[in-house]
Amino acid sequence: MEVLPNSPIKVQAYAVVLVIDRPTLVITAASANTQTIGWRQADTLIGNGLRHYLSVETLGKITAFTQHAEPGVVPLTAQDGFPDRSHQIVLYQFAEELVIEIEPHQNWPHPDDYATRLNDFTRRLEDAANVDALLQCLCDGIGYHFGYDRVLALQFDEQNNGLVTNEFVESGTESFLHVHFTSEDITASTRYNQLVESVHNFADFDTAMVEIRGSYGPAAREMLRRHAGSREPNENFRQFLRDTGMRCIGYVSLAVGGVLNGSIYMHSDEPVYIDYQMRTFLSVVGRIAQQKLGYHIYSRTLRLRQAANVVRDRLYEHIVNSEHPAEGLTGGTTTLIDLIEDTHGAAICADEQLTLFGITPSEAQTDAIIDWMKGFNGEERLYHTDRLGELYPAAKAYPQLAAGILFLPLDISANQWIVWFKPEVVQTIAYGSSTAPQTAGGKQDYSTSRRFYVHNDTRHGYSLPWTADDIGTAVALQAFIKEVVMQRYARAKHNNALLQQAYDDLEVFSYTVGHDLRAPLRGISSFAEILRTDFADTLGEEGLSHLRLIQDNAKRMRNFMNDLLALSRIDRASIIINAHSLKTLVENALLDQVTTAEPPFELIVHEDMPPLHGDRSHLQTVVNNLLSNAIKYSAARETPRIEVGCTGTGRGGYPVFFVEDNGIGIPPAHRDRIFDLFTRGGNVGDLPGTGIGLALVKRVLSFHEGDIWIEPSTPTGTRFLFYTGVQAVSYADN
Structure with missing residues (x-):
């Protein structure tokens, strides 16, 4: 139960608590149990100075402590009305107010003085080889030195759920080892209080709490709620004692890097009172344990990360490549x-x-x-x-x-x-x-x-x-991928610049081919024709043969330049996507391929084919080249045969078409490279060709988000399959 800001403050009955005005040492508030130490009722104390109740020597010590920021301890003597070393004053100060706890001075359950105990305990903690040994040492030591019946180490996960990982337990006391507690059992306010003050002990559940009467400011209220040794426990502590039948509960918090990593909880069947010296002892060993815990956690994390780095580096290398x-x-x-x-x-x-x-x-x-x-x-x-x-x-x-x-x-x-x-x-x-x-x-x-x-x-x-390691690994991967993407962006930007330069160079090359080389080539062809016409008799048969060879080579050179120019201009041409009839495209191609009344081959064009989508001129280039190759490479057959149709299947929802011939075919060793620039089949012999036509077809179809490939199972001849991956909004049959 969280104490509301304006609700009455209560404290444990074993201590008498006073709130003092710091400059005047006048009592402004007191716990309702002041009579237990032989003083008057709390209501009659308020407004009086401490000088009425304490000796001059004790008041001098209190005044001296007010010059320091840290809490102080002043033993009470017979002059103050107490047996020597039976009680002591613990001072907490903040701004203009002092909070004084008058508490019994306790004796340790076992012999040895404070320094010997502390030295032995901290040495054992420092020698712990790992987290498990450290927490077990902490549980065993607190159980031995303070006489608790059960001391357990509760470690928290990322969701603030707890697991009992280590335990000291007296015979006859129920074990909590490996028991889980939820985040609702140790609430957010409890975890905050444990970070503010690392040690707390609720001495006796069966004794009622006592109220602080009088007036006090927010500084004293905060001191009483979160720092005083006799401060009120939260409701979950009370519920735990009520449900388990135990009478005492306390904790020593373990924080690493400002985060509550765990707590040591102490339980007892009988009241266990610990004074300021004992609480300080627990605070010191708690700080030593926190430092060692932080070291062990860091070392374990480092080992795990080193092992994980091997996996991470292999993965990162593959991502980069x-x-x-x-x-x-x-x-x-x-x-x-x-x-x-x-x-x-x-x-x-x-x-x-x-x-x-x-x-x-x-x-x-x-x-x-x-x-x-x-x-x-x-x-x-x-x-x-x-x-x-x-x-x-x-x-x-x-x-x-x-x-x-x-x-x-x-x-x-x-x-x-x-x-x-x-x-x-x-x-x-x-x-x-x-x-x-x-x-x-x-x-x-x-x-x-x-x-x-x-x-x-x-x-x-x-x-x-x-786990936290899982989250850290994911975040590191996130940063790495972003870095790789940025590097690839920079590399792509550089490559794009190089590509643009290549396009510019291709533009110059195209201009050179289209203008500077065509003119001399036309001159060669023209003068060769003049020689053939006007000087045939003079040249004789051998001269005319050489002249025909010159004209054939000039024609081949002209075809090569035309194909190369067509290839270079594909990406720069403005395209208009429409739906076209493949049959019409074939008929247009035949006008350029066949000059006789009847074509010298059997041509089969399927009816009712779906439309072929794309730019008309580019698609005509595709059909022209495929049909030209089919005619050329099947011409030597006794009955050349060419078939154009649709397979009835699709790629990505687009129909696949084919052009098939019964010609010389393409050797299997050349099928993977036949669409590369300047590549021809190994069996073409002296048949004319530039090695550009199929590369041009491949580029046109790629520009239309389509593809072309060879049917691998064709027994004779060649079967080209192709499609375009664009969709027209209108139909334009030509």
Whole structure:
């Protein structure tokens, strides 16, 4: 129970508490039990100075302590009305107020003085080889030196749930070893108080608390609520003692890096009173334990990270050498599910493409999980849970696939992210508390039921928790991928500049081919024709033969330049996408290929073919080249045959067409390279050709988001299959 700011402050009855005006040493407030030390009732003390109750010597010591910021201890003597060393004053000061606790001075359960105890205890703590040995030493030492019946070490996870990992227990006392406590058992206000003041002891549950009467400011209120040794415990402590039948509870908090990592809890069947010296002893050993705990945690984390770095570096290397993020994360011997322990699957969304890897929900289920998660968490923040089914009920249908998820955003604007999945781990867990029924107001009521008792519970729908190392690994991967993307962007920018320079050079080359080389070539052809016409008799048969060879080579050179220019201009041409009849394109191509009344081959063009979508001039180039090759390479057959049609199948929803001939075919060794520039089949012999036509076709179709390939199972001749991956909005049959 958290004490409200304006509610009455109460303290434990073993101590008498006074609030003093610092400049005048006048009592402004007092606990209601002042009569237990032989003084008057609290109400009659208020307004009087301490000089009426304490000796001049003791007042001088109190005044001297007010010059310092730290708490101080002043022993009370017979001159103050107390037997020597039976009681002492503990002073806390803040601003203009003093808080004084008059408490009994306690004797240790075992011999040895304070310094000997402290030296022995801290040496044992410093010699502890690991976290387990350290916490066990802490439990054993506190149990021995203070006489508690049970001392347990409770370690907290990232969700502030606790697990008892070590324990000292006297014979006949119930063991809590390996018992779990929830974050509701040690509330946020309790954890805050443990960070503010690391030691607290609630001495006797059976003795009623006493109220502070009078007036005091916010400084004294804060001191009484969070720092005084006799301060009131929270309601969960009271409930624990009520439910377990014990009478005393205390703690020593263990904080590492400003975060409460765990606590040492002390329980006893009988009242255990500890004075300021004992609390200081616990505070000192607690600080030593915190330092050692921080060292061991750091060392363990460092070892784990060194081992994880080997996995990480292998994965990072593959990411760098891959063109697509999903390939880099899943394609190597080390993958992203090797990066985070206990994950068995992951989903990667990159470039609007979802890739599932390992054991995962379906694409539809994964999309639904992400949509749900973005709805309440946002898409810019890392998110994780080990109980997905409780938060997102649809996931209860597949706990073995995704009981836990870890979502890592990469590039929000591009909808790029990674999510890891953990399966359900069914566990039987010993809990130290239960949940009470809720009242009409939504609060839990333990008035008629026990909250704290050890019982087993089989937990379903939970995965293993996501650790701080898991989160750190994911964040490091996020930063690395972003860095790789930026490096690739810079590299792509550089490559684009080089590509632009290459395009500029190609423009100059095209101009040179189109103008500077064509003119001399036309001159060669023209003068060769003049020689053939006007000087045939003079040249004779041998001269005319050489002249025909010159004219043939000039024609081949002209065809080569025309093909090369057509290839270079593909990307720069303005295209208009329409739907065209392949039959009409074939008829147009035949006008250039066949000059006789009847073509010297059998041509079969399928009827009722779907339209071919693309730019008319570019598609005509494709058909012209494919038909030209078919005619040329089947001409030597006794009955040349060419067939043009549609396969009836599709690629990405687009129809696939074919041009087939019964010609000389393409040797298997050349089929993978036949679409490369300046490449021809190894069996073409002296048949004319530049090695550019099929490269031109490939480029045109690629420009139309399509492709062309060779049917590998064709027994004779060649069967080219091709498609375009664009869609027209209108039909333009020519």
